[in-house]
Amino acid sequence: MFSFCTDPATLDRLPWFACYLTTGVHMSFYVAFLKVVALLVVTAPVALGFGFLGAMAARAHFAPLSLVGKTYIAIVRGVPDIAFFLFFVIALDQGFEWVRHKVLCPDWDQPIRQGNDFVVCAQAKLPLGNAAQWVHETYGFALAVITFSIVFGAFAANVLFGAMRAVPHAQLETAAAYGMSHGQVFRRVVVPQMWVYALPGLSNLWMVLIKATPLLFLLGIEDIVYWARELGGARMGRFSSYPHPDWRMWYFLVLLVFYLCFTRVSEILLERMTQRLSHGQATAGGDAQRDAGLA
Amino acid sequence: MRKLILATTALALGTGLASAQDRTVRMGTEGAYAPYNFVNDAGEIDGFERELGDELCKRAELTCEWVKNDWDSIIPNLVSGNYDTIMAGMTITDERDEVIDFTQDYQPPTPSPYVALSEDVDLENGVVAAQTGTLQAGYVAETGATLVEFATFDETIAALRNGEADAVLADHDYLAPVVEESGGELVFVGEPVPLGRGIGMGVRESDTDLRETFDSAISAMKEDGSLNELLKKWFGEDSPTY
16 A cells, blocks of 8 residues: 555554555455445335335235235244344345246256255356356345345334324324325325334334344355454464454454444434424424423 | 476366356355465465466366355355355365265365464363364364364464463364464474365366366376475475375
8 A cells, every 4th residue: 555565574563554454455344344334324215115115014904915014024023133134145046046047048957956056057147157256246235235124124114013003093083084085194194293103113223223234244245244353363474464463352342433433323313303303293202392492 | 398388288178178168167265264265465365275276277268256255154155056166175075075076185185283382281181172164173072072163263273372272173284384473382282183085176066067177177287296386385395295
């Protein structure tokens, strides 16, 4: 990185660290932080979307749809996250490849499962065997996002389902009395008001989601936990210009600080959002604001 | 002159392997097992297996790409097709051979030694650390010693240093540089244990073409002595060769 880094063994402590912390592997470590943030930025809205659909399905009047929604919530909530993460990533990948195989290679006469092997034709591989490594990594990342969204979507669905029911019933009846249709009541009364009831649950979920990001490591994605372990491990002079003893403790300390800062900032922002949403609401928070003369 | 011979054998081999061309072979490795495979300062995979694998691919005229994967799931991910080969210091054993296929060995079997902080540890009844899912872990479990397993080799050494384990049982070529650089803190103890049938490249059982391709490339490297040179370069002059 810097011009003075050619012979690290001769450097003083400060320039040594300047060189050490800017090696290629450390760059991968820093990129991994972006991966975690990217996962959250993509997963949170997608999971909320899944949750909204799930909640809508669960409270539908059409019985089979309601059953689908409730089953989704019950199954995902009832199984340990880790089992789902490990299951979905493999199942989704093999499922996609199986479908592509059936569509793209109808003439294939060999079985897909040969003993332990899962064999599909070359055109059905996802990503294609000759694709660049970043394509493979992006694909793996996308699978992780889908899995996270399915799992957290179910929790969000449960929170939103409860929140929709918490909207005072008298308001819904009043809306109906004004001649609003079922859909209109939902769009104009339920959805705008449910957020204040959903927010405590959703903010809790957001915190859990932040703390669940190290699961990426389990899914074979090189996230910050992977790199902290890899970089922190003792390095020998024969294989690295920057030999050092076991520094894993320090690397994990960095992760700890990172997560603490992240959750703290989230807490502050969520608190502000609650304040804003409580404005004028018939809830304890809204009453408190009225009493203080804010409303 | 040697370069010329190398080039002609590569050419001769290449013509015989036309069927395997035009395919990107994804080479799976662990990247945490120096000097076999490790991530260097630039963030690239480096080591004996990187150099050997690149040479084998060149001879077989294959385009190869290296992929890192955790040791724990390295066989399942090969089987489900995330990559096509494993070159990760993996010893050929009957147990693994039932799940995947191996090429011929590219490093002869080397006995696994014990490493400890002092000469007077009790290897029979003490606590011995080994990496999960390795031959050494299997062996320790069969002796009277208490086995503690860790996900990486690094952690076994860390456990030895902080007193969690009395000794570590691992491959000689992994332990040798660790002992050498410890400045007398770590020593080899007891008798090395002969384990396994050498290290080979793992491929899917259904991938016979690829196995034969690499098999003949390895044979060629054994015959012209280039494999021995690589072994000496990475494991020292005394390392067993072909």
